[in-house]
Amino acid sequence: MDSIEYKCPNCNADLKFDPDTQKLTCEFCGSAFTVEEIKRLCAAAENSIPPSVAAAQEEFHEHTNLYHCKSCGAEIMADDQQTATFCYYCHNPVILSGKMAGSYKPSKIIGFKISRDKAEDAFKGWLGKRFFVPNSFKSQQQLEKMTGLYVPFWLADCNMEVDYQAEGRQSRSWTSGDYRYTETKVYRLLRGGNVVMNGIPADGESKIEDALMEAIEPYDYSDLKTFSMSYLSGFFADKYDVDKSEVFPRIRQRAQEACHSVIADSVNGYTVSSPNEQIRFIGTNWHYMLLPVWFMSYNYKGKVYEFAMNGQTGKVAGTPPLSKGKLALFSGAIGLAITIIGTLIGGALA
Numbered sequence: 001m002d003s004i005e006y007k008c009p010n011c012n013a014d015l016k017f018d019p020d021t022q023k024l025t026c027e028f029c030g031s032a033f034t035v036e037e038i039k040r041l042c043a044a045a046e047n048s049i050p051p052s053v054a055a056a057q058e059e060f061h062e063h064t065n066l067y068h069c070k071s072c073g074a075e076i077m078a079d080d081q082q083t084a085t086f087c088y089y090c091h092n093p094v095i096l097s098g099k100m101a102g103s104y105k106p107s108k109i110i111g112f113k114i115s116r117d118k119a120e121d122a123f124k125g126w127l128g129k130r131f132f133v134p135n136s137f138k139s140q141q142q143l144e145k146m147t148g149l150y151v152p153f154w155l156a157d158c159n160m161e162v163d164y165q166a167e168g169r170q171s172r173s174w175t176s177g178d179y180r181y182t183e184t185k186v187y188r189l190l191r192g193g194n195v196v197m198n199g200i201p202a203d204g205e206s207k208i209e210d211a212l213m214e215a216i217e218p219y220d221y222s223d224l225k226t227f228s229m230s231y232l233s234g235f236f237a238d239k240y241d242v243d244k245s246e247v248f249p250r251i252r253q254r255a256q257e258a259c260h261s262v263i264a265d266s267v268n269g270y271t272v273s274s275p276n277e278q279i280r281f282i283g284t285n286w287h288y289m290l291l292p293v294w295f296m297s298y299n300y301k302g303k304v305y306e307f308a309m310n311g312q313t314g315k316v317a318g319t320p321p322l323s324k325g326k327l328a329l330f331s332g333a334i335g336l337a338i339t340i341i342g343t344l345i346g347g348a349l350a
Helices: 035-042 051-062 116-127 210-215 244-266 324-349
Strands: 015-018 023-026 064-068 075-079 095-099 147-176 179-203 236-238 271-300 303-310 316-318
Touching (some): 023 035, 035 271, 179 210, 179 244, 244 271
Parallel strands (some): 147 236
Antiparallel strands (some): 064 075, 075 236, 147 179, 271 303, 303 316
16 A cells, blocks of 8 residues: 655645644644645645646657766756857866756746847946956956856745734823823734745755845746747756755745735834744745856856856846955055155155
């Protein structure tokens, strides 16, 4: 007899029955559900892949190549017309390792809106006031390493139950005759119900800094299209290596912060004390998609620096390398100038 496994509605990890609480709990994200809740949440789950989805996954498998970098371990996917020659993370050669599994097929994609020429101009502009970067970082050879990359993203729609209690005070003061009066009203603040936060993103690529991807947000999701292999033509795409259960803590934190902001706005105008806020995630819907990024990495003295540009909006972010030689020359010139000025002033006062 086959055993039945229940998955967490939030992060998709396995649920286990806890005899103490009589609930199904997730050891990964800490969610807990009653048996009745799980029955209801899982009632709509599909037990098989529809034929249309299976056909789309098979097409994806047939027309997507997977390349592997033996140096850093990156796995790069591209359409069958694209030949990958180097790894855009460490710039070492990559080798074709086979076809891409259909289960990695994204559901949605935003195509590139920014051309390579515009991306290069934006990079040059970004470097414009950064005088102490190495000359090699500004070179045409380095610029040619900029890659149009579709980065895997998880988008989560979080359904949360909110229970908030606090004490709120409102005071007013006025003067009448020789007396100063203060009136204070004390309220019991209650907020509760369901809050749904849609489209909370987290990238599914471990080799790109999460902070870098967050820095080039937001994307305009009104441009989302049903995934088609034609979007990959001439570009590379990453295979996700961070699954839903691993990105959920980031999703949860961002959802909680947004939910807390909504509650704070609702009690604005009160002096709040003794707040008790409970936010419980009761279900998360996931969307796997590819989002466009112009990406460049640069290895300088053993440290990798990354530059990224939102391929839809043009927003840029990154940390440029610092040339210690240029900085030393600049510091020396400043020191020399100060010495000369000091000598001239001293001579004038003599």
